[in-house]
Amino acid sequence: MVVGGGAAGLNGALVLARSRRSVLVVDSGAPRNAPAEAVHGFIVLDGTAPSEILARGREQVRHYGGRVVFGELASAEPAEPVAGDPRFALTLADGRGVSARRVLVATGLRDVLPEVPGLAGHWGRGVVHCPYCHGWEVRDEPIGILATGPGSLHHALLFRQLTDDLVYFSHGTRVDRDTRARLAARGIRVIDTAVTGIVADAGAPTGVRLADGTVVARRVIAVATRTLALLGADVLRVDAPGLPESQEAHNDTGLGKRSALLDLAHGADRRIFDELLDAADVVVTGYRPGALDRFGLAPEALAERRPGLVVARLSAWGAYGPWGGRRGFDSLVQAATGIALLEGDEGRPGALPAQALDHGTGYLVAAGVLRALTERRRGGGTWRVEAALAQTARWLTHGTEPEAPRAGERPGRPYEPGAWLVERDAPLGRLRHALSPVSYEGGPADWARPPGRWGADEPRWTA
Structure with a gap:
């Protein structure tokens, strides 16, 4: 089954059909380039209307025995193997069901x-x-x-x-x-x-x-x-109602995510949380090791309950060692690891100009989760990611070398942050924030949504 009837999906279906594979293409009928008058830069077909290219592509797929249907995929689940061969059970939005040995996702991008x-x-x-x-x-x-x-x-x-x-x-x-x-x-x-x-x-x-x-x-x-990517992450932050977060702190860290409140000691809230957990691909916790064990949220318990889950745990001091069970936050870790001394002056402690341990460790967790998802896709399994502010502090103070000045850069010149700052409208007013340091060709320039009010979103998945 090929999900997506654009040029990529139809080309994949054409190659498979020519190899005498049984092919079904599900096409939503909403290609990314539909508003354009013509396709350009495509040899031989330069100047051809997108609709004409797709019509010809569907005709060619059907010529070799492939089928093309219009609809949208509502769900896809693993099904019972047949003679040891994997199967997928797929349901379209109109209720039609399809069984497939392989699924090629070619849903493309949206702008x-x-x-x-x-x-x-x-x-x-x-x-x-x-x-x-x-x-x-x-x-x-x-x-x-x-x-x-x-x-x-x-x-x-x-x-x-x-x-x-x-x-x-x-x-x-x-x-x-x-x-x-x-x-x-x-x-x-x-x-x-x-x-x-x-x-x-x-x-x-x-x-x-x-x-x-x-x-x-x-x-x-x-x-x-x-x-x-249409398969982008739907991120939901869940907090306990009795542990309020500063709205200013949430404005800094809430970009791109929604925020909901659930009391896991309350039966109704726990049922909602369990439903969220059953549909999750990744669970990230930000409490000290052991703090959530009584709710069945220890990494081992989560892995046993949901095989294939990626579990990431971020803490101040790490899961091991004499301080493993202690509470902590960025400023405390800066003090304990010597950063406050390095940043201080005349015997007085100092601090980094930003919560670099919080932000840096968060990006390391994100990188670890992405790697875990990649490995899971390749070979299956349940994956665990561990990160600690103290370890990030160790790398900053012992494992990195200062960058050499760039060509034409004057030593001692003040850093100009303007290129990395942006302003946007947010639910609480005009927001000025730093862009993500993660960028790549064709990737997003900014988070998809600004932060809202802490705890104001519904506890449900939107994707």
């Missing part, structure tokens, strides 16, 4: 645009994202770059090769002095006034409206979308 009125309606035509996909069609036009993060600088330099008339709308992102000089050297004007909408005429963009009412004439808007 998440900034929330600017009028922007989404022109996506794929007057609003574009790729200078190579759309370059020829938008050449020599007045183009505006709507910034979404640090990656938008590279975006602007690429589009500058297509036109002499380019404006960079910072749209709440910080543009430091060096970046402004670099853009100015290429003749790119920077506008810092917030963008409030897209102005259009006859179905095409004609300008960008700013918060002060000014309209900057533009025929094309280029935006680096946050490209998210």
Whole structure:
């Protein structure tokens, strides 16, 4: 069974059908490039409408005996093997059931645009994202770059090769002095006034409206979308009602996740939690080792209950050693591991300018979870990840070497954080926060959602 009837899914189905495999393609009928007039950069088919390519692809799959049905996949579960051969039981949204030996997931990506009125309606035509996909069609036009993060600088330099008339709308992102000089050297004007909408005429963009009412004439808007895999994580933080979290702290750490309250000592809440646990792929705990054992949440108990689960535990001092059962937090660990002494002055203790142990260890946990999920996909099994603030402190003080100055960087020059800061609207007002240090080509520029009120979300999965 192939889930996804776009070009990738149909091409996979075609190859399999030509090998005389029994193939069923489930197509939702909503390809990513549907708004575009034509596909470009695809040899032989350059300039062909996406709908025509898909129609021809379906015809070719059917020619070799494959089947294509329209619908959406609602669930997929392992089924009883047949003669030792694995099986999957799949259910479509309309109730139809399918049994498959193998499942090829080709659901592709979706593009998440900034929330600017009028922007989404022109996506794929007057609003574009790729200078190579759309370059020829938008050449020599007045183009505006709507910034979404640090990656938008590279975006602007690429589009500058297509036109002499380019404006960079910072749209709440910080543009430091060096970046402004670099853009100015290429003749790119920077506008810092917030963008409030897209102005259009006859179905095409004609300008960008700013918060002060000014309209900057533009025929094309280029935006680096946050490209998210449809199989992205649904993250739910669960806390006890009697252990309140500072809203300011939650604003710092709650990006991209929802927050709910459950009392595991209360029967109804415990039942809800157990239902969440039964559907979870990963469980991360942030309490000292042993603190959750009475609720059956020790790593060993979780692994026994849910084979295949990835269990990650983050604590202050680690699971072993004489301090393993102690409570702790970032500042205490900085003091105990000598960081406060290193950062101090004239006999007075100091501290790092940020809670580097909290953030650093959190990213290490995330990396460990991703690796565990990869290994589970390859060979199955239940996986466990252990991380401790004290271990991260040890690496920082004994296991790392200072970075050499970058080319052209003056020693002792103050660090300019502007490129890594962004502003966005959040449920509690305007929020300024640091972007994730994790980035890669085609990856998201920012978290999918801002933090909300601590504990205000429903305890349920949304994905």
